[in-house]
Amino acid sequence: MKGRIGLSRQLSVTMATLAFVAVVVSTAIFYIVYAVLERWRIVAPLPPGVADTTGLDVGIMLSACVLGIALAIAIAIRLARRIIGPLAAVDEAVRRVAKGDLTARVEAVPGAHGETALLIADFNAMADRLERMSDDVKVWNAQIAHELRTPLTILRGRLQGAKDGVFPLDDSLLVGLMKQVDGLTRLVEDLRSVSLADSGRLELRTEDVDLAAELNDMQPLLLALLTPAGFGLDLVLQAGSIRADMARIRQAVIALVDNARRYADPCTLRIEVRYTDGAAAIMVSDRGPGLPIGFEDDAFRQFARGTERSGGSGLGLAVVRGIARAHGGDVTYRRSRAGSLFCISLPGRSCARTN
Template identity: 75%
Template structure:
């Protein structure tokens, strides 16, 4: 790096060389053209006394060269300052970011115009996004650790109690341990689904499915989830063929039903499958209080919990939206005067490649 010439010096030397070359070429061209015109007798030859002015001509030429070089250097220095200062500021900021200081930003540079100003703006936007991603990763890791800690602590405590003779390893204790293991497995699968959906790598196995028949086949599973919590189940199904990944759609519906079971008041849960133009819509409606006005969009982000919500991983709705968007659709929330509704919209025709 030390052996390299700086960009400002390169610009100054290049401009000076250009000015010197221009003066030299113009002077040489003058003498050559004049000699040719004199040979063709287009112009009269200079008188004998003109040879005495040769030294004066050379002096004028050298003076012109010197003035051109000085002018070129002045222009080059000014131009170099306007180009190099913004680039130097960006380079210095990039080195600080490479060292781990993600809060670094390029301050406004007076000489920055046009493309250099755009470069600074793009660099600051990139740095801001990089910092947000780093902060998200830290929060993500902390939240994952928090969610995993509770079931692992319970498992460890129960197993240690069995080892110390405090608990008897009977069928009830085994069932409790299995529930904790199932919760861990579900949490890990939700984390995996959300991560893959965010990175655009969620694998989908597309097939032509009668969505109404698929939901109807889920009735025993959904009833077993809802009945112990005091919920009823009503299915309103409009048959039609849709190209989707049936396993992922079942995962999304189970997540919405589990969300209602955890947070809604006991009622008759209504699942509706309907179609509009080229869109299939799955609606899960309950009679609960629903989401707070300022929480309705944030509810679909990872680890989001409302003020009234104290249980659950906060990943269920994020999984639902990730699955819907992987199909080319979306997941939304709607509140009416009597119902709280979560909707999954899906395109009826799906042209994605089968994974």
């Protein structure tokens, strides 16, 4: 920007001005104080004919003024370099980020200490997060397109075939089409839930619910999911109440059951409810093989898949985590000798009852 004075020049001018003013003010104060002392006869006045100020005095004052200004300018330049160097580096990196280069980082600047070093660290951390978010958005968009492509292609192919008379438009075809539509509906709902949870906007309609009674009522639905895949169901439910959105809790439990149905070996799936220290825990355990080694931390990310053993959107565990965190809790995974265990913790006011 034209006419803009650089910070380095501003510091130099300010320091030089301060040095000049300091010399002038100190000289004026010296003469004023000396005059007062003479008036009060604390010091003896000069003899008649002796000048108050000599050429030597003026030379000394001017030399002190020039020396002070030069010293102030030197200090200002050194100080400006220590301040301007890191700020200029951050400014250049900010301009690159503003132009879309999210790989821009500020290298370590010699002489950067205190707040300037903290500024560089904070900027680099912000740039790292922006780059990760940008990469996540790209992956998110690509994964959504991939997940939607298959069911839409099947739907279009079946409908086109029915239109051309290749496939008879009978109940079997309609049932197949409805399955694809149901799959799309679940995918869209999972995407919506994960997006709302990540943005902190997942709305909950909480009320006092009895988890044992609610999960017991879900038994026919859960068996309908598990039985065709060769699984059994064992419910160990401690009666009690907690404040939660039961519709979301059902969604999370179904996601965990579906995850076990897809990836675990056929076994008796165990769902347990416990109350401890005013909080509730919903545990879903199976006989394994469990999550792949090293995949535990990534399992709850969107579209994360530890294996291609069974088809899935990779959103189920992300949905569970989003629902648990929206309640103020979390979901954890633990591997044991008996298999694997997922636990949804629901903190809050609860009241356990024994039968």
